Amino acid sequence: MRLLNMAKVVAFVSLITFTGCKEENITTYDVIIKNGNLIDLENGSISVSNILISNNRIQKITADNNLKGAEAKTIIDATGKYLVPGFWDNHTHFRGGDSLISANKNFLKLFMANGITTVRDAGGDLTTSVLEWRKAIAKNELIGPTIFTSGPKIDGLAGTWAGSLEVDTDEDITLALDSLQSIPSDFVKIYDSRISGENYLKVIQEAEKRNLITSGHMPFTVELDATIDAGIDAVEHLYYIMKGCSNDEQNITEQLIKKEIGFWDAMPLLQASYSDTTAKATFSKLKANNVFVVPTLHIGGVLSYLDEVDHSNDDYLKYMSKGIQQTYKGRIDRVKFATAKQVADRKALDQFFGKLAFQLNQNEVSLLAGSDSGAYNSYTYPGISLHKEMEAMVATGISPLDALKSSAYNGAKFLKQSVDYGTISENKIADIVLLNTNPLENIKNTQDIFMVLSNGNQHTKADLDGLLKSAIAN
Numbered sequence: 122m123r124l125l126n127m128a129k130v131v132a133f134v135s136l137i138t139f140t141g142c143k144e145e146n147i148t149t150y151d152v153i154i155k156n157g158n159l160i161d162l163e164n165g166s167i168s169v170s171n172i173l174i175s176n177n178r179i180q181k182i183t184a185d186n187n188l189k190g191a192e193a194k195t196i197i198d199a200t201g202k203y204l205v206p207g208f209w210d211n212h213t214h215f216r217g218g219d220s221l222i223s224a225n226k227n228f229l230k231l232f233m234a235n236g237i238t239t240v241r242d243a244g245g246d247l248t249t250s251v252l253e254w255r256k257a258i259a260k261n262e263l264i265g266p267t268i269f270t271s272g273p274k275i276d277g278l279a280g281t282w283a284g285s286l287e288v289d290t291d292e293d294i295t296l297a298l299d300s301l302q303s304i305p306s307d308f309v310k311i312y313d314s315r316i317s318g319e320n321y322l323k324v325i326q327e328a329e330k331r332n333l334i335t336s337g338h339m340p341f342t343v344e345l346d347a348t349i350d351a352g353i354d355a356v357e358h359l360y361y362i363m364k365g366c367s368n369d370e371q372n373i374t375e376q377l378i379k380k381e382i383g384f385w386d387a388m389p390l391l392q393a394s395y396s397d398t399t400a401k402a403t404f405s406k407l408k409a410n411n412v413f414v415v416p417t418l419h420i421g422g423v424l425s426y427l428d429e430v431d432h433s434n435d436d437y438l439k440y441m442s443k444g445i446q447q448t449y450k451g452r453i454d455r456v457k458f459a460t461a462k463q464v465a466d467r468k469a470l471d472q473f474f475g476k477l478a479f480q481l482n483q484n485e486v487s488l489l490a491g492s493d494s495g496a497y498n499s500y501t502y503p504g505i506s507l508h509k510e511m512e513a514m515v516a517t518g519i520s521p522l523d524a525l526k527s528s529a530y531n532g533a534k535f536l537k538q539s540v541d542y543g544t545i546s547e548n549k550i551a552d553i554v555l556l557n558t559n560p561l562e563n564i565k566n567t568q569d570i571f572m573v574l575s576n577g578n579q580h581t582k583a584d585l586d587g588l589l590k591s592a593i594a595n
Contacts, residue, residue, distance in 0.1 A: 150193040151175045152579070156186070157199030157555065162206070162530045162544055165522040165561060172204070174551045177577040182547055195579065202571050203559050205525060206545055207238025207552030209532035210266075210507040212357060212415050212491025214498070216245030217448060218283065221496055224442040226254060228495070229265030230592040231440055231504030234585045236567070238552040238575040239267040239542065241491070241532065243336070243357065244274035244310040246284030252304070261576060264588065267552075269536055271336075272306040275324055277315030285312060288320050294327055302331070307536060308354070311337030318342040318378075325351040334536060336415075341377045341384055344370055349406055355413040355489065355535055359421075359474045360388075362414055362481070365403040368396035389466055392473055404484035413487045413535045416478040418513035420493045420501040425471035427456040427499065428464055437502035442594040449499035479517040489535060490514065490527040508568050521564040551577075 152174040159170040159182070171188060173181040181191075210232065215225045225247055232240055242251055251270050257263035275297050276285040286297040301309055309328045311321060318340045328335045329352035336355035339348050345365025348356070356362060364370055364387075373390050376382045382390070407414065423430075432438065438446070456464065482488060492506035511524040529552075533543030541550045553574040558566040573580040580588075 146190045148191055150180060150191060151177075151577070152195045152197065152551070152574070153188065153191065153193040154197045154199045154204070154553070154555070154574075155188070157202050157204040158559070159204045159545060160525075160561065162522070162526050167203075167559075167561075170204070172545065172551070172553070174574075177551050179545065179547050179549050179551050182545070197555070197572065197579070199555055199571075201557075203556040203566075204545055205554050205556065205560065205567075206529035206543060207266075207554055207573065207575055208236050208507060208567070209239040209241070209490070209529045209542075210237050210492050210494070210503075211241045211489040211528070211532045211535070212243045212417060212493050213240045213503065214245050214493070214495030215242050215247045215251050215270075216282070216284075217444070217496035218246060221442070221444050221448075222247060222250050224445050224594070225250070225496070227440065227442070227592050227594065228503040229254065229258075229263070230588045231437075231502070232266045233264055233573065233575065233580065234588040234592070235504035235508060236554040236570050236573050237266050237504060237507055238554075238573065239269065239529070239532065241308075241536070242268055242270035243491070243493075244271045244282070244285075244312065245495070246273070246282070248272045248284070248304065258576065261578065264578075264580075266575070269307040269538075270304075271308050271310035272301050272304045274310045274312040275301075275316070275337075276312040277317060277320065279315055280312060281314035282312060288316065288324065291323065294320065294324055297324070298327055298331060298333070302333070308334035308336055310357075311335065313338035313340045316340060322347060322351045325353050328352075336413075339364070341387055342374060344374055345403065346406065349410050349412055353412060355415060356407075357415045357491075358417050359414070359477050362403070362407075363391050363395070363473070363477060366396065366400035366477070367391045367394040368399045369394040370399075385463070385466075388470055392470065395473075400480065401484070404481060404486055407481075407486045408484065411487070413489050413531065414481055415489045415491045416474065416481075416514070417491055417493045417510070418475060418478060418517070419506055419510040420498055421471050421474055422513060423500050424452060424456075424498075425467045427453060428459075432500040435500060435502070437505055438500075440502065440589075440592045440594055445496050445594075448496040451497065452499040475513070475517040478514065479519055482514075482517075482519045482523055487531050487534070488514070488519075488523070488527040489531050490524065505568075508565075511564050511567060515564045521561050524564055525560060525567075 154172040255268045258265045339361040494503040514524040555572040557569045560566040
């Protein structure tokens with residue numbers, strides 16, 4: 122009898138031990154996304170995958186449908202959905218002065234509603250507000266994208282944009298960079314309205330010594346090769362790339378230095394002197410020096426055809442406050458008073474830029490998708506314009522895969538944030554967009570959003586629609 126009881130005790134202890142081991146092997150995650158079509162932005166392959174997420178980090182990616190030993194507080198059935206990293210708008214602006222702070226804050230909803238989980242603020246006059254929003258978003262006190270900001274732009278004396286840091290001497294440059302580092306800014310943005318060519322190159326060189334990332338417009342009194350040699354990390358817009366593709370750049374630059382011609386006078390001259398040989402050498406140099414280029418094709422198209430297109434019934438106009446719409450007037454009036462030749466030249470330039478963007482991509486220069494949305498940039502709306510930019514890229518002949526890469530993948534590389542962002546990979550932040558349809562088949566499918574994961578939150582289509590509704594301007 123004692124032997125029998127002992128056997129029961131041993132069996133009971135064994136059962137407890139076995140059960141305990143089983144419980145210890147179960148890992149609880151915050152979120153599991155099951156059976157999604159995961160798009161690899163590096164090669165365009167698609168694999169049915171399960172994404173296991175905790176603490177807003179991707180802990181594991183597996184093709185094993187059993188998910189043995191894994192459970193989650195939230196399970197998302199992504200069967201038939203396509204998974205891409207949260208979109209990045211790599212050129213936006215928060216600006217317009219204190220009276221437009223609320224209107225700019227409203228843009229955050231438009232970005233999120235469009236699956237844009239990160240934006241690069243390329244200079245404005247609302248830095249204090251932007252930094253406050255960034256903190257509130259990180260704490261989940263405000264819905265919006267992660268914001269990387271340049272803070273104020275650097276320009277010359279009496280620069281065009283309010284809030285710019287004006288430099289005229291070496292001491293000014295030192296103080297400006299000190300100021301940006303104290304913010305701290307995520308990159309240095311240089312503007313070309315008043316800065317001298319010499320000071321422009323010095324800013325880049327001094328920023329390079331401090332290991333700061335630089336991007337900007339290039340004064341037309343400087344040649345592109347000199348900008349690349351100084352250490353620029355990204356060139357905003359294609360005007361400056363076109364200049365470096367001219368076989369007459371040196372002569373045209375001399376005319377600009379002597380003020381015999383102006384910026385817009387130089388456009389047809391540069392376009393006419395475009396050389397395939399010179400362009401090839403420029404593309405090779407851009408690639409070799411890892412210089413990114415921001416084409417901003419969509420805004421170029423919008424502004425080039427303001428004389429033809431009536432925007433009064435645009436879907437997104439209702440999200441723009443009266444104050445924001447008032448800032449559009451400058452560009453609209455500029456077209457009204459332009460000559461027929463100026464209007465025609467602008468349209469020809471727009472077509473040329475499409476071909477130039479395609480050539481850059483063909484020559485493996487890294488592109489950044491950026492909308493240039495914000496106050497003063499007429500009818501280029503925050504949120505939707507990033508999707509329009511990717512559409513414009515594809516319209517030139519760029520593949521949907523490369524257009525997608527120009528958003529989050531290249532954006533993270535440019536800002537040296539690839540450890541945390543850019544791909545859906547283990548250990549990275551779980552910024553993920555679930556699409557109903559395949560964006561590699563049609564780039565417009567980036568707008569067919571099923572759900573957005575950002576900052577540890579899941580935003581359903583109903584949530585995103587609610588954000589849009591709440592963003593309608595009074």
